[in-house]
Amino acid sequence: MEIAKEAVAGGADWIEIGTPLIKSEGMNAIRTMRKAFPDRTILADMKTVDTGAMEVEMAAKAGADVVIVLGSADDSTVLDALRSAHKYGVRLMADLISAPDPVKRAVELEALGVDYVNVHVGIDQQMVGKDPISVLMEISEKVSVQLAVAGGLDVESAAQAVKAGARIVIVGGNITRSDNVTEAAMKIRKSVDSPDSVNIRSRETVDQEIREIFKEVSTSNISDAMHRKGAMKGIHPLVRGKMVGPAITVQSFPGDWAKTVEAIDLAKPGDVIVIYNESKDVACWGGLATLSSLNKGIAGVVIEGAVRDIDEVENLGLPIYTSNTVPNAGDPKGFGEINAEITCGGQTVKPGDYIIGDESGVVVVPKERAYELARRAKEVNKTEKRLFDEIRRGGTLSEILELKKWEKH
Numbered sequence: 001m002e003i004a005k006e007a008v009a010g011g012a013d014w015i016e017i018g019t020p021l022i023k024s025e026g027m028n029a030i031r032t033m034r035k036a037f038p039d040r041t042i043l044a045d046m047k048t049v050d051t052g053a054m055e056v057e058m059a060a061k062a063g064a065d066v067v068i069v070l071g072s073a074d075d076s077t078v079l080d081a082l083r084s085a086h087k088y089g090v091r092l093m094a095d096l097i098s099a100p101d102p103v104k105r106a107v108e109l110e111a112l113g114v115d116y117v118n119v120h121v122g123i124d125q126q127m128v129g130k131d132p133i134s135v136l137m138e139i140s141e142k143v144s145v146q147l148a149v150a151g152g153l154d155v156e157s158a159a160q161a162v163k164a165g166a167r168i169v170i171v172g173g174n175i176t177r178s179d180n181v182t183e184a185a186m187k188i189r190k191s192v193d194s195p196d197s198v199n200i201r202s203r204e205t206v207d208q209e210i211r212e213i214f215k216e217v218s219t220s221n222i223s224d225a226m227h228r229k230g231a232m233k234g235i236h237p238l239v240r241g242k243m244v245g246p247a248i249t250v251q252s253f254p255g256d257w258a259k260t261v262e263a264i265d266l267a268k269p270g271d272v273i274v275i276y277n278e279s280k281d282v283a284c285w286g287g288l289a290t291l292s293s294l295n296k297g298i299a300g301v302v303i304e305g306a307v308r309d310i311d312e313v314e315n316l317g318l319p320i321y322t323s324n325t326v327p328n329a330g331d332p333k334g335f336g337e338i339n340a341e342i343t344c345g346g347q348t349v350k351p352g353d354y355i356i357g358d359e360s361g362v363v364v365v366p367k368e369r370a371y372e373l374a375r376r377a378k379e380v381n382k383t384e385k386r387l388f389d390e391i392r393r394g395g396t397l398s399e400i401l402e403l404k405k406w407e408k409h
């Protein structure tokens with residue numbers, strides 16, 4: 001309710017009751033919003049896939065103005081939903097989320113008679129890099145039904161969507177999980193009203209985007225996004241500083257520091273050297289290796305094993321995370337391997353996996369899922385910002401999360 005009030009203050013015309021809210025609170029979510037916002041259009045995202053007439057009737061009687069049916073539902077469901085919508089005086093929007101051929105289906109849905117077609121890329125799909133704008137452009141050339149668009153829209157993509165022909169712009173997380181909902185809604189409003197005034201930046205490479213996001217979020221955000229996995233055990237910051245980069249791995253052996261130091265020469269600027277050395281009593285890393293790493297532009301070092309020359313490495317400032325410190329080193333014997341799969345801090349690390357370190361410790365993100373997990377961590381980060389904002393206003397975490405209600409039963 002607070003978020004809805006703040007979004008309306010920022011210029012939102014419609015209030016969408018999202019599917020998760022409908023699933024957790026049922027039709028009462030629609031009734032409550034209807035009562036609180038008598039002059040706003042209430043959109044009920046039922047995502048109906050069967051019993052179209054019954055679900056439209058429920059939402060309409062609770063106070064919705066527009067009800068969403070899944071575009072990929074059977075024609076019989078869409079048609080019966082439409083009959084019910086006409087009977088109860090509401091409008092029907094068909095949502096193209098996950099439709100196998102969205103362009104073809106949009107044409108069919110227009111022919112079936114829906115009031116709106118929503119070109120929608122779902123939240124999970126956004127996390128793997130999909131966005132709705134290019135499909136929207138294609139669809140808007142083929143239909144004249146009013147088009148809505150949704151799927152991770154922000155100030156820039158909202159403007160692009162309007163220019164591509166969208167009449168309704170549905171924005172979720174970039175408003176609802178902002179730490180200033182009113183301001184976020186105002187910015188979207190402005191971009192929808194004057195799309196030509198918005199400067200569209202060119203996109204970074206995927207690797208740049210991953211690094212940028214991991215720099216913005218915390219290791220705790222990332223571990224949450226990985227369902228509490230990915231954190232190294234027993235590895236702590238020795239020289240503090242945010243560290244982000246792909247791993248170059250080193251498997252070394254007690255008393256030997258040859259491979260740990262040779263890895264510096266193989267590493268590229270921005271890499272993180274991740275070392276497993278069995279010995280907690282003989283150092284495999286020290287001040288000279290640290291200075292060499294700085295010369296190569298390495299982002300940081302993680303060592304399950306021991307580091308020495310602590311005064312020097314602290315002064316040099318390269319982020320180092322380790323399990324132990326000792327004064328004595330071994331010798332460069334030459335055992336071990338560079339860029340083999342290793343275990344460090346209890347986590348499997350492959351070359352190229354993303355390694356992120358901060359005050360809380362180190363997490364490992366498998367390279368195959370780096371983009372998705374960066375995006376998901378950013379969502380966790382946004383949610384936490386919103387929670388901080390609500391707690392600052394005087395609440396407590398358990399009140400805001402309704403912890404008792406949502407404990408596992």
Ligand SMILES: O=C(CO)[C@H](O)[C@H](O)COP(=O)(O)O
Pocket residue numbers: 016018019045120121122123150151152153170171172173174
């Ligand atoms: O229907 C939804 C998810 O299925 C969302 O409401 C819609 O995608 C808008 O949210 P966001 O802008 O965060 O994608």
